[in-house]
Amino acid sequence: MRILVIDDDEQICDLLQMSLELSGFTVGVAENGRIGERMYEQEPYDLIITDLLMPDQEGMETITSLKQNYPAIKIIAISGGGRIGPEAYLPDALLLGADLAFTKPFDLEELIKAVQGLLGMNGSNN
Amino acid sequence: MLTDSLKKFFKHLLKSPQNNNNCEPDQAEIKQLRQELARETSRANALEDAQHNLLAKWRIVLNSLQDSVMILDRDMRVINANKTAIDLLHTDDHNVLGKRCYELLMERKEQCPDCPMTNVEQEQSSDIVTHRKLRGKYLRIYCSPMFQDGKLEGYLHCARDISMQHTLEKQLVHARKMEAIATLAGGIAHDFNNILTTIIGNVDLLRIRMSGSGQKKKSGQLSASDADKHLKAIKKAGNRAKDLVSQILTFSKQTTGKHAPLIIAPVVKEAVKLLRSSLPTTIELNLALGQDIGKISGDPAQIHQILMNLSTNAASALKNGHGTIDIGLHPVNITGTPPCPELEEGRYIKLSVTDNGIGMSQKLQERIFEPFFTTNEVGQGSGMGLAALHGIITAHKAVIDVQSELGKGTSFSIYFPELREEEQASADQVEKQPHQVDMTPETILCVDDEKEIVAMEAELLECLGYTTVSACNGEEALAYLKDHLHEVDLVITDQTMPGMSGLELAQKVQELRNDLPFFLCSGYTEVVTEQEAAEAGIVHFFAKPTEIKVLAEMAYQVFHGSKTTD
Structure with missing residues (x-):
């Protein structure tokens, strides 16, 4: 299974890549929504984990665009918030089509379980 | 100036008797003149009263002003001052009138170097503003020249207390x-x-x-x-x-x-x-x-x-x-x-x-x-x-x-x-590896109310070869030092702890032994003055989180520069 991580924070990308790879996934990394979309167009992924506040093209725009073009795509939104806290952004991400939302800092094991759930790998679809 | 009736009266008195066969004064005329004189006197009194009232009203208005107002002559001597000015100067009329504004306001013997009056006169401008501090109060001063027939007669000097505004x-x-x-x-x-x-x-x-x-x-x-x-x-x-x-x-x-x-x-x-x-x-x-x-x-x-x-x-x-x-x-x-x-x-x-x-x-x-x-x-x-x-x-x-x-x-x-100074200090610090300690390890007492921090600090220092003792507050550390005063070579303490602070601990230990070096660590900056730190034997101050490398380097310097022989 292929997962694309979109986040402008290099350390978060490294962490997610490492943990997802250890769980058996193939992982691609993009530093903003524009690059992420381009990578998806070139070679589709099974699931996307995207941050919301990023330069160039932020997460909301990315989720909207991906869901419009690929309605079946699975997306998990992650955010540490901005001027008004993550709880203000994540519900909007769900409204725009994200399947799940996680507030940073999140529990890595829970996130991986959620990824597996969305991909139907452990029978517990969140 | 004599009124017409008074002139007539004096003229009558001065009439020469030689020129007048009738030496007796004309009684009717005298009576009339007396009546006129009485009227004139009453009119003069009324005028004087009116002037007095006007002056009193003017003084009431002047004294009601919340701004200090002083009228100065050309030599900057006060010729009139309102109540606010007198109160502001903490004095009375006698000590104000005739004195120069700079003597009163600035306690100077000479004109202020940035005196606005100079500009008022030179530039013929009507309003110059400047700021002064007087006995803890901030004043905004407005100065206006007073001209009569185009000639400078003096100055109007107004000062407003803006201390509250300054604070706000x-x-x-x-x-x-x-x-x-x-x-x-x-x-x-x-x-x-x-x-x-x-x-x-x-x-x-x-x-x-x-x-x-x-x-x-x-x-x-x-x-x-x-x-x-x-x-x-x-x-x-x-x-x-x-x-x-x-x-x-x-x-x-x-x-x-x-x-x-x-x-x-x-x-x-x-x-x-x-x-x-x-x-x-x-x-x-x-x-x-x-x-x-x-x-x-x-x-x-x-x-x-x-x-x-x-x-x-x-x-x-x-x-x-x-x-x-x-x-x-x-x-x-x-x-x-x-x-x-x-x-x-x-x-x-x-x-x-x-x-x-x-x-x-x-x-x-x-x-x-x-x-x-x-x-x-x-x-x-x-x-x-x-x-x-x-x-x-x-x-x-x-x-x-x-x-x-x-x-x-x-x-x-x-x-x-x-x-103008062009000295640019290049303060790039070269990263150094912490010194490993020689075969006679020094003992370091670590004090912090956060158990995890004190345990981590002690473990790291032990990895570098030091012997450590831990205490979770100032009182515990002091009790240990009282019993083992000469067995400890350095104390590394947190500053902000419940009960006794790091500084207080250092001060108390100073009374027991004044050559024991202290390192003080704190999450806040500028909690202790340099003098307080020096007096309490604090040789280094660290902002948390402290790099263990830096801590070890400083400990090494303390021991190898001024190690006690106890």
Whole structure:
């Protein structure tokens, strides 16, 4: 299974890549929504984990665009918030089509379980 | 001046009897003259009463004025003063009248060097304003010349007590900073959440891999280099958090307003780092530093504030939160026609903040420095921002210039006069590896109310070869030292602990043994003065989180420079 991580924070990308790879996934990394979309167009992924506040093209725009073009795509939104806290952004991400939302800092094991759930790998679809 | 009736009366008396056969005065005429005299006297009395009343009313009005008013002659001697002036000078009429204004207000024997009267006379201007501080009060002084037939007769000297306004202005500058902090807090929280995600995630991952519960086979076989990878990521994230805290502390510091020679470039760089953390990542933030940027006379916290406030304003001016903010710092030499009229010829350091946002109309540009003028929506800010900044900029003897075009953006430039001193200290510290300790290990007493910190500190120092003893508060440490006074070679203590603080512990130990060195660690800066620290035997002060490498290096220096022989 292929997962694309979109986040402008290099350390978060490294962490997610490492943990997802250890769980058996193939992982691609993009530093903003524009690059992420381009990578998806070139070679589709099974699931996307995207941050919301990023330069160039932020997460909301990315989720909207991906869901419009690929309605079946699975997306998990992650955010540490901005001027008004993550709880203000994540519900909007769900409204725009994200399947799940996680507030940073999140529990890595829970996130991986959620990824597996969305991909139907452990029978517990969140 | 004699009235007509009085003249007639005297004329009558002076009539010579020789010229008049009838020596007897005309009784009827005398009676008439007497009556006229009585009327005149009464009229004169009424006039005098009216004048007296007028003067009394004038004095009441003058004394009712809340401003101090003094009327001065050409030699600046007081010829009249109202009650507020007398009260302000804490004296009475006798000690004021005839004295010169500078003797009374400034307790000087000579005219003040920046006396506004000189300008009043030379420029024939009608109103000159200056500021003076008198016995703890801040006064705004208005001076007007008094002319009669085109000739200068004296001066009207009015002073208004603006101490309350001065205090409020100071509070508003601080409030504005707090407002900026509130705006920044959200942005900083974003960065902290990312940092925490990295730390917690790497710890979780390390534990998962150590327990071998991952899906892939290799996850159970955690090599030393794998573990090191996670630890490096944790340390990197920790250092990011440390930098962020240090930037917030710099910004939240109460400004002293005291100006000292300042290399401005590092202050600007630091503020830009904090800005990068606080502004949405949808905003591109660029910094351009010129060559050979010298020193200014300034307060670093206030420079920080100028930049933070101008940049957050620039961010609000960007359309939909998207756009670019360019920050520039360059030395400039102003000759010929300056970019703005207030700027005189000379060398300056120009700090500029330019955005490509909505821009401002000419009308708006004229009003932006007015207190409480704001373009923000209700609830978004008080509008004191630029007015407060203007005060700070003026105090730096700097000049601010605004260039803006509707739809294209705005550029604020601040010209700080450059200081002549050209010494640039290069303080790049070379990273050193901690010294391993020789065969006779020294004993270090570690004191901190956070058990995890004290345990970690002790473990790290032991790894470097020291013997350690731990205590969880000042009292416990003091009790141990009383019993083992000469067995401890160094105390590393936290400052902020319940009960006895680190400084108090050091002071108490000083009474028992005055050659025991102390290292004081604190999460806050400037909690202890240099003198207090020196008197208590504190040889080093560390801001938390403390790099173990630095701590070990300092301990090594203490032991190998001035080790006791006990």
